[in-house]
Amino acid sequence: MIEEEALVLDLKSKSKQAHAFEVLVNTYKERLYWQIRSIVLNHQDADDVLQNTFIKVYKNINGFKGESKLFSWMYRIATNEALNFIKKRAKLQGVSDTDYQDKLVSNLEADVYFEGDEIQLQLQKAIATLPEKQKLVFNMKYFQELKYEEISEILDTSVGGLKASYHLAVKKLEQYLKED
Amino acid sequence: MNKNKNNPFKTPEGYFDSFEDKLMDKLSKPESVIPKDSAFKVPDNYFESFNDTLKGKLENEPKVIPLFPIKKIIAVAASIAAIVLIALNYNWNTPSELTFSDLANTDIEAYFENNDFELSPYEIAEVLPVTNTEYSDILNSPLESDHLLDYLNENVSDFDELNIDYNE
Numbered sequence: 001m002i003e004e005e006a007l008v009l010d011l012k013s014k015s016k017q018a019h020a021f022e023v024l025v026n027t028y029k030e031r032l033y034w035q036i037r038s039i040v041l042n043h044q045d046a047d048d049v050l051q052n053t054f055i056k057v058y059k060n061i062n063g064f065k066g067e068s069k070l071f072s073w074m075y076r077i078a079t080n081e082a083l084n085f086i087k088k089r090a091k092l093q094g095v096s097d098t099d100y101q102d103k104l105v106s107n108l109e110a111d112v113y114f115e116g117d118e119i120q121l122q123l124q125k126a127i128a129t130l131p132e133k134q135k136l137v138f139n140m141k142y143f144q145e146l147k148y149e150e151i152s153e154i155l156d157t158s159v160g161g162l163k164a165s166y167h168l169a170v171k172k173l174e175q176y177l178k179e180d
Numbered sequence: 181m182n183k184n185k186n187n188p189f190k191t192p193e194g195y196f197d198s199f200e201d202k203l204m205d206k207l208s209k210p211e212s213v214i215p216k217d218s219a220f221k222v223p224d225n226y227f228e229s230f231n232d233t234l235k236g237k238l239e240n241e242p243k244v245i246p247l248f249p250i251k252k253i254i255a256v257a258a259s260i261a262a263i264v265l266i267a268l269n270y271n272w273n274t275p276s277e278l279t280f281s282d283l284a285n286t287d288i289e290a291y292f293e294n295n296d297f298e299l300s301p302y303e304i305a306e307v308l309p310v311t312n313t314e315y316s317d318i319l320n321s322p323l324e325s326d327h328l329l330d331y332l333n334e335n336v337s338d339f340d341e342l343n344i345d346y347n348e
Contacts, residue, residue, distance in 0.1 A: 025230070033227070037220055038218070041220075043220075047233075051234055051237050055237065114219055114220055116220075117219070120219040121219075123214060142216075143218050170214070173213075174214065177213050
């Protein structure tokens with residue numbers, strides 16, 4: 001793990017900024033990518049959102065006060081960027097967020113970067129039916145294997161609340177998969 | 181359980197303190213029905229080449245650079261004109277404060293649409309005054325009196341329950 005405080009200082013210093021930013025991108029690009037991908041589902045959109053996330057981080061690093069961890073702060077930016085991306089796209093197409101997400105899931109069948117079998121496709125369809133918070137918590141815990149304490153800081157929700165959300169999500173997904 | 185002083189059974193230290201966490205962990209433990217692999221893939225070398233792509237994008241980010249000095253002159257002239265206009269208007273027009281009615285309905289709708297308040301219908305019902313709301317504000321098609329009578333006929337057994345105020 002990188003020394004976070006030192007990295008933040010370097011990011012704010014003009015002479016060390018370029019190198020520090022490269023370290024930051026190398027450290028977090030994969031983790032942030034999978035967070036974004038779990039929301040926007042297709043690779044091309046995930047790539048766009050990931051780039052925008054780092055651009056936002058780069059432009060706003062001076063405003064980072066260190067009240068939360070750098071990692072949580074970036075995760076929050078990535079999550080918000082991805083959710084806003086979905087909302088904007090849905091609006092552009094004149095459909096509801098839910099309809100747009102259903103469309104994203106049905107597009108997975110033809111997606112060359114989705115190599116899932118029938119069960120994995122069903123799982124994505126099931127995840128799409130969850131409320132936003134449960135969807136986020138499930139993806140972060142189950143696929144990205146983040147700790148509850150980390151998710152708590154990113155989503156600004158209590159650990160108890162997250163455990164309950166996760167438990168509910170798992171129950172709903174199991175029921176969906178068993179019924180289908 | 182009754183707490184008997186002579187109860188010979190003991191629990192490990194801190195057992196009850198950590199019980200809830202252990203239980204919740206167990207409850208939230210994934211079962212085999214859900215596949216562990218999400219099946220999402222990325223193009224070959226995507227992460228390796230990402231830094232270069234990002235660098236290119238950052239360099240191409242638009243920057244505001246003054247192109248011609250004439251623009252500066254126009255800007256200065258415009259500022260002076262604006263200051264003069266404000267100074268002239270100052271005594272005649274007192275600036276009015278922005279009120280709620282100045283907000284366009286579309287802005288308010290857009291605000292509610294874009295912000296997730298996580299309010300349940302019951303919570304919304306608590307905030308919205310029923311007296312000021314017409315049925316026509318909510319329903320797209322007008323309520324036919326025949327339908328209304330049918331509904332009451334089917335769903336209300338005791339008409340006294342309706343508490344209708346008769347004017348007579």
